[in-house]
Amino acid sequence: MKTFDYQRAESVETAVKAASEPGSVFYAGGTNLLDLMKAGVRQPDRLIDITRIEGLDRIETGKDGSLRIGAMVRNSDMARHPTLLAEYPAVAEALLAGASAQLRNAATVGGNLMQQTRCSYFYDRHSACNLREMGQGCDALDGENGKHAVLGWTKTCIAVHPSDFCVPLAALGAEVEVTGPDGHRRLTIDDLYTLPGEGQAPGTALRDGDLITALILPSGGKRFAARARYMKLRDRTSYAFAIVSAAAMLQIGDGRIKDARLALGGVAAKPWRATKAEAVLNGAEASEASYRKAADAALADAAPSGDNAHKIELAKRILIRALKSAAAGTPPKMPALPGSVFAAGKEAR
Amino acid sequence: MALRISLKINGKMHELALEDARPTLLDVLRERIGLTGTKKGCDRGQCGACTVLVDGRRVNSCLSLAVSLEGADITTVEGLADGETLHPVQAAFIENDGFQCGYCTPGQIMSAVGFISERDGHATAEEIREGMSGNLCRCGAYAGIQDAVMDAQLRMSNEGKS
Amino acid sequence: MTDKPMVAAHHVRLGSNAGQPMTRRDGLAKVTGTATYAADNRPDGLLHAVYVEAGIARGRVNALEIEAALKHPGVVHVMTPDNTPALSQNPDEKTTPFTARIDVLQHDKVRYAGQPVAVVIAETLEAAQEGARLVTADYEVEPARIGFDNGEAFEPQAVGMSTPPVFSKGDLGSARSEAAHSVSAEMETPLQYHNAMETHAVVAEWDGDRLTVDMPNQAIGLAKPGIAAYFGIPAENVTLRSPYLGGGFGSKAVLFGPQMLGILAAREMKRPVKLALRRDQMFGPVQHRSATRQTVRYDLGRDYKFKAMEHQADVSTSSFDDWLDGAANASLSVYAVEAMKASHRGFRFDTGTPGAMRAPGIATGSAVVETAVDMAAEKAGMDPLEYRLLNYADKDPSNGKPYSAKALRECYEEGARAFGWKDRPLKPGLMRDSDGLLTGWGMGTSIFHAPFFPAKARALLRKDGSARAETSGADMGQGAWTALWQMAADGLGVAADDLDFDIGHSDLPDGSIAGGSAHTASAGGALFAAGNDVIRQLAEIATQDKESPLFGAGNERLVGDGGRLFKASDPNVGERYTDILQRAGIDEIEGKGRGNRDKASTETYAMFSHGAVFAEVKVDPDLYQIRVSRLVGAFAAGRIINPRLAKSQLTGGMIWGVSFALHEEGIHDKRTGRPVNNDFAGYHIPVLADVPHVEALLVDEEDPHVNDLGVKGVGEIGITGTVGAIANAVWHATGLRTARYPIKIEDLLERSIARKT
Structure with missing residues (x-):
């Protein structure tokens, strides 16, 4: 990797100030950043180490009942936190369905939110990639693209967002706290990520120097705690990125769906909140027929970006599976294979 | 940007002079300290061969900057046995x-x-x-x-x- | 030298070490991190080298821009074709069947993506890595040829090491004309990359024209003269150390360009140099398994017995070398059939050259053969096991030779019993588990050759009773440090703990190749014979010594065991080795040995290990994710030296079968030829969660003909049969078969939708 200056930040303010200089990047868990730097995809001039900043590693319940998770909380600590497990179980399940135990021990909440696509053309310096440098073109477009986007893509970029964790966050309408050169602000997960446009690469709404300091899980999300699942289809039982995944959260009464939250992973450049599908479900009978309608609605705008039409059908099916699993109830104990389709249980199949 | 760091590995302090901040914990262990028990399988966090304990938690040493680990308690496979007694x-x-x-x-x-x-x-x-x-x-x-x-x-x- | 023919195996009595499930002799070193792999060496003054790989698959390097690399702090030199001296032997010359054409900066042609085009040498690893990244190349690009639709077809001269590409026996046409039924399995298998956990590496140090190399190597006896030839020095000037290999699987039996570049860099810089491949660099110059496109057709009689078999394989190789996986020969010796034909066609891809990869030929071919056999069983309406027994071969159908030993019936029986096969419903799609997952059971027959290589060994017995045994052999994980040690101790008649044992070094007698599932028999046979040679000399001394209780017993069979020589007929009559030597005033006795296989046996018998693998899969009924929930294999491989390690070899092979069936696939971009999944996140091999239950049973088998000791190999057979067993289990669960390996979610989905409409 390229040489860089290394600077330890003692506070959010000094971190943001240091990072306002062009070429600066925050260093936290390092699990995605060092990977990208080794590949030469990212070549920062300066790393601002934020691992020593006090207070960023706390999990606290806010006055409004929301759960505030500091950006430096490690993925494994968050997944094990009793409040998260009790109130937002699908988030815990998604965290544990991602990466490996070693990576989760190092990776932070902020870093997970900021991770980059695993599109192999993005990583390959000999390939054209608009995400790496706008204007190069996209070699994935006519290349090996069986795992690429089926929603929200343009010919500029067909990469998918790789995070599991962000999928239930999108469903919950979670927010991030950001401190930047211009002060503090809050963004929803949906607003944090930007889709590709024509001549516009996907990315985030963050600007130079912006630091995510915390993730806020809204108190309203707790009402789904009894029926919340994350389901991830993959071609290895563990330690593999999703082919497609889905988070489903339901409130059911008298056999009818009172409220539903849905999001898909592995289908677009951002975690994909399926609001149309939610609308189909609200007030509908809690039945497989309703879930099918919802899945059709969620993928109504989908189109293959290459040799990946199967992902549209699989996305529908994983969504139905997540809905049936959620309807069957959050398991009393985290499954041994979190997020695995093998952990769905008979009633969800 | 040359820098000096000290790392605590298997209970022992190691003072190191680095030409710059690039070396990962894995490469520092293997190439600079000579603790070659920790292995490089992929260098990208995709195989686990480089797993060590940092403050008691297992992590991939290939994706950790050594300079960031000052003050941490690092355990490698060489530090596991208690003398002649295996862990x-x-x-x-x-x-x-x-x-x-x-x-x-x-x-x-x-x-x-x-x-x-x-x-x-x-x-x-x-x-x-x-x-x-x-x-x-x-x-x-x-x-x-x-x-x-x-x-x-x-x-x-x-x-x-x- | 004990070149005298020894008695047949069942008469050779191994001592108290062989047959014991001893834990690994190298276990302590491996669990404490003190086992030294090549890249763990750090001689003083070490420089680091990282090579720059070609970004195109075919063409020419017009220009290399190296200034930025040279300016990078710590970089001391950049080797390019312009400043790299010629090797003493053209690296495109094939001097032995084990020589690969390699790329060592001797020309500006690019023949595959990932080919070394420059080497950056620096004081630190970090500087060398960044220096390599800073080198840019300007290419003249020619279109890449990847895949059977683009690759150039040719008629090969040979497949595998040196097997004829076409084989036929009997009259295929007339056998077919008498057939009542026919099945045909058409499947593709992808490029697979060995990907040992330890990447290829070298630490090279020159002292004048003497060279010391730390390099993982499966064939030290070949590597030593091979390196010497490239660098124009006498073979005795090369010291090669390879005490531990972090896996090999075939890809560390041959010398490759990157390692020669490390040695060259050390000579240029007059300092020791370390060069270790990055994981992504493992997808180019260090071999892979050929991609194949195969058709296996069986024609069946009215009784559904096989009448004719035809196995055709299209097989990939590179544009500049000829190694081809012999997939179509996998069908020749496994089932009884009247007439057969196997043929191969080569296809040139712009990739690196393939080579032998764990169970070459047989793994690839049996994956399709076992599918075809199950299709035939389905046609016959018979249970797959019953059907295989119907077509059981009592003689090798390809040549009519009897098998030296074949306990396959027992493997079928014991494997089926342990698995619970008898409860299997005949029709697919009928089993669901308590979680509602589709459940399927499938099986496959395992087979692998039992070759034998001429290996040498030396043994030593000293006056104080201490003993030593040595051969250059290699432990790439199969357990040579342990199994060979046990055999050496038995040859000398001492306890393993009393033996000083050494392998993995070029100064030792040539232990031949650790490969082909032949090492234990070959190197172990040599070690045993060397020990026997010591005992023979010791017996001569004792029987001529009037003071010995064995005096005059020259015509009797004497046995050495536990450090004592005694009469086979009366173990009480004898004495300790130390007494014999001390009385004779002899400091030490040196014995030499070669393993032996009777030439007449080779001509008379067909020699194979056999096995049966039973697989249970769980398949999600909507999403088609697959998990191999249970694998049980039963194997007969002659005499087992160490059951604990043999089982590990076999289960490891079976897990390779899971990997072949469900995971591994080297994908190259069809436009550029560059690998697109050249890392462990993209090139999947199984993780622990993929293999919940894998069990290998050892079936007793006495093989009196295969070699003196009756030992066959267990390193490769586990993968054969397993791949097909899994595909057959997936069919049994779902009623679906796919046209390619690995079996993919999207392929099952597509077929299930096609079935419904």
Whole structure:
């Protein structure tokens, strides 16, 4: 990797100030950043180490009942936190369905939110990639693209967002706290990520120097705690990125769906909140027929970006599976294979 | 940007002069300190061969900047045994033939030590399988690895009781 | 030298070490991190080298821009074709069947993506890595040829090491004309990359024209003269150390360009140099398994017995070398059939050259053969096991030779019993588990050759009773440090703990190749014979010594065991080795040995290990994710030296079968030829969660003909049969078969939708 200056930040303010200089990047868990730097995809001039900043590693319940998770909380600590497990179980399940135990021990909440696509053309310096440098073109477009986007893509970029964790966050309408050169602000997960446009690469709404300091899980999300699942289809039982995944959260009464939250992973450049599908479900009978309608609605705008039409059908099916699993109830104990389709249980199949 | 750092590894302080901040913990261990028990399998956090404990938690040393770990307590496979007495996980790996070529083994063992310490109570076989899935073994020694981790947690709880 | 023919195997009595499930002798070193792999060496003054790989698959390097690399702090030199001296032997010359054409900066042609085009040498690893990244190349690009639709077809001269590409026996046409039924399996298998956990590496240090190399190597006896030839020095000037290999699987039996570049860099810089491949660099110059496109057709009689078999394989190789996986020969010796034909066609891809990869030929071919056999069983309406027994071969159908030993019936029986096969419903799609997952059971027959290589060994017995045994052999994980040690101790008649044992070094007698599942028999046979040679000399001394209780017993069979020589007929009559030597005033006895296989046996018998693998899969009924929930294999491989390690070899092979069936696939971009999944996140091999239950049973088998000791190999057979067993289990669960390996979710989905409409 390229040489860089290394600077330890003692506070959010000094971190943001240091990072306002062009070429600066925050260093936290390092699990995605060092990977990208080794590949030469990212070549920062300066790393601002934020691992020593006090207070960023706390999990606290806010006055409004929301759960505030500091950006430096490690993925494994968050997944094990009793409040998260009790109130937002699908988030815990998604965290544990991602990466490996070693990576989760190092990776932070902020870093997970900021991770980059695993599109192999993005990583390959000999390939054209608009995400790496706008204007190069996209070699994935006519290349090996069986795992690429089926929603929200343009010919500029067909990469998918790789995070599991962000999928239930999108469903919950979670927010991030950001401190930047211009002060503090809050963004929803949906607003944090930007889709590709024509001549516009996907990315985030963050600007130079912006630091995510915390993730806020809204108190309203707790009402789904009894029926919340994350389901991830993959071609290895563990330690593999999703082919497609889905988070489903339901409130059911008298056999009818009172409220539903849905999001898909592995289908677009951002975690994909399926609001149309939610609308189909609200007030509908809690039945497989309703879930099918919802899945059709969620993928109504989908189109293959290459040799990946199967992902549209699989996305529908994983969504139905997540809905049936959620309807069957959050398991009393985290499954041994979190997020695995093998952990769905008979009633969800 | 040359810098001096000190790292605590297996209870011992190591003072190091780095030309710049680039070296990962893995490369510092292997190329600068000579603790070559920790292995490089992929250098990208995709295989687990480089697993070490940082403050008691298993992490991929290939994706950790050494400079960021000043003040941390780092344990490598060389620091696991108590003199001539093997750590129960090491003994269980030998007894259950939890390795063949041995290259992924230091990472498997450090990962198993981390895995057992992360938990209250015994893990089920399925929990072991999931919990150890961050460590690839190309020889396919997985049957022995699973048995070794199962055996090790028994050994450790028995030791704890005695 | 004990070149005298020894008695047949069942008469050779191994001592108290062989047969014991001893834990690994190298276990302590491996669990404490003190086992030294090549890249663990750090001689003083070490420089680091990282090579720059070609970004195109075919063409020419017009220009290399190296200034930025040279300016990078720590970089001391950049080797390019312009400044790299010629090797003493053209690296495109094939001097032995084990020589690969390699790329060592001797020309500006690019023949595959990932080919070394420059080497950056620096004081630190970090500087060398960044220096390599800073080198840019300007290419003249020619279109890449990847895949059977683009690759150039040719008629090969040979497949595998040196097997004829076409084989036929009997009259295929007339056998077909008498057939009542026919099945045909058409499947593709992808490029697979060995990907040992330890990447290929070298640490090279020159002292004048003497060279010391730390390099993982499966064939030290070949590597030593091979390196010497490239560098124009006498073979005795090369010291090669390879005490531990972090896996090999075939890809460390041959010398490759990158390692020669490391040695060259050390000579240029007059300092020791370390060069270790990055993981992504493992997808180019260090071999892979050929991609194949195969058709296996069986024609069946009215009784559904096989009448004719035809196995055709299209097989990939590179544009500049000829190694081809012999997939179509996998069908020749496994089932009884009247007439057969196997043929291969080569296809040139712009990739690196393939080579032997764990169970070459047989793994690839049996994956399709076992599918075809199950299709035939389905046609016959018979249970797959019953059907295989119907077509059981009592003689090798390809040549009519009897098998030296074949306990396959027992493997079927014991494997089926342990698995619970008898409860299997005949029709697919009928089993669901308590979680509602589709459940399927499938099986496959395992087979692998039992070759034998001429290996040498030396043994030593000293006056104080201490003993030593040595051969250059290699432990790449299969357990040579242990199994060979046990055999050496038995040859000398001492306890393993009393033996000083050494392998993995070029100064030792040539232990031949650790490969082909032949090492234990070959190197172990040599070690045993060397020990026997010591005992023979010792017996001569004792029987001529009037003070010995064995005096005059020259015509009797004497046995050495536990450090004592005694009469086979009366173990009480004898004495300790130390007494014999001390009385004779002899400091030490040196014995030499070669393993032996009777030439007449080779001509008379067909020699194979056999096995049966039973697989249970769980398949999600909507999403088609697959998990192999249970694998049980039963194997007969002659005499087993160490059951604990043999089982590990076999289960490891079976897990390779899981990997072949469900995971591994080297994908290259069809436009550029560059690998697109050249890392462990993209090139999947199984993790522990993929293999919940894998069990290998050892079936007793006495093989009196295969070699003196009756030992066959277990390193490769586990993968054969397993791949097909899994595909057959997936069919049994779902009623679906796919046209390619690995079996993919999207392929099952597509077929299930096609079935419904």
